[in-house]
Amino acid sequence: MSVKPPDGPDFTEHPLSSRLAYDGGLLKLHRDEIRLPDGAVAWREYVKHPGAVMILAFLDPETILLERQYRYPRAAHFIELPAGKIEPTEPPLETAKRELVEECGYEAAEWWRIARLEPCIGYSDEIIELYGARGLTHVGHQLDVGEHLLTFPARLDEAAQWLREGLITDTKTAFGILWWLQFGDKA
Incomplete structure (x- = not known):
């Protein structure tokens, strides 16, 4: 029987807005404004990849x-x-x-x-x-x-x-x- 990792607080970040910053042939770069678990607002940049x-x-x-x-x-x-x-x-x-x-x-x-x-x-x-x-x-x-x-x-x-x-x-x-x-x- 395997031991499961511990559960913890919910640190989910919630999107407020999203924009496509770059649309390439392979990759797409997004820049999102998000709300942090503590209520603060921040930015996340990430690459969308087809897998x-x-x-x-x-x-x-x-x-x-x-x-x-x-x-x-x-x-x-x-x-x-x-x-x-x-x-x-x-x-x-x-x-x-x-x-x-x-x-x-x-x-x-x-x-x-x-x-x-x-x-x-x-x-x-x-x-x-x-x-x-x-x-x-x-x-x-x-x-x-x-x-x-x-x-x-x-x-x-x-x-x-x-x-x-x-x-x-x-x-x-x-x-x-x-x-x-x-x-x-x-x-």
């Missing part, structure tokens, strides 16, 4: 697919689990299936939902759904226009070592690998 998926794709029980990709905001290459943005009206599992083919060139015979990650709760509503995939068949990748990445196999113990060494620093990837190593098929 994303991330995939632990297993070539065998100990080997997953990873990607090496350049990320412009950090001006560096990163090692990541396959992931992608959810398109409007697309169910998250369908996004995961699409992204696995597009980025990695694989279809999977078995899919299951592993966990939900909310990576930026202080400034974004982004949710990342983590899926597992097994029974992979190579069908050839179909990268999006302008997308450049290298997909490669890695043993889970190697990926854990790369986390320790600071070679993997992407938070969502670290979460996915560590979650699997801690809970795996036991969840």
Whole structure:
């Protein structure tokens, strides 16, 4: 039996007004005036995000697919689990299936939902759904226009070592690998 975290006072903040400060192709920045629990008024700025998926794709029980990709905001290459943005009206599992083919060139015979990650709760509503995939068949990748990445196999113990060494620093990837190593098929 698990122990539940404690309940506490209600710190809900209530919106008084909202405006769209920036409307981008991927992200939308909102600026809201809110009432704090103590009655004071404050501002909150946050990013609306369409949501994303991330995939632990297993070539065998100990080997997953990873990607090496350049990320412009950090001006560096990163090692990541396959992931992608959810398109409007697309169910998250369908996004995961699409992204696995597009980025990695694989279809999977078995899919299951592993966990939900909310990576930026202080400034974004982004949710990342983590899926597992097994029974992979190579069908050839179909990268999006302008997308450049290298997909490669890695043993889970190697990926854990790369986390320790600071070679993997992407938070969502670290979460996915560590979650699997801690809970795996036991969840």
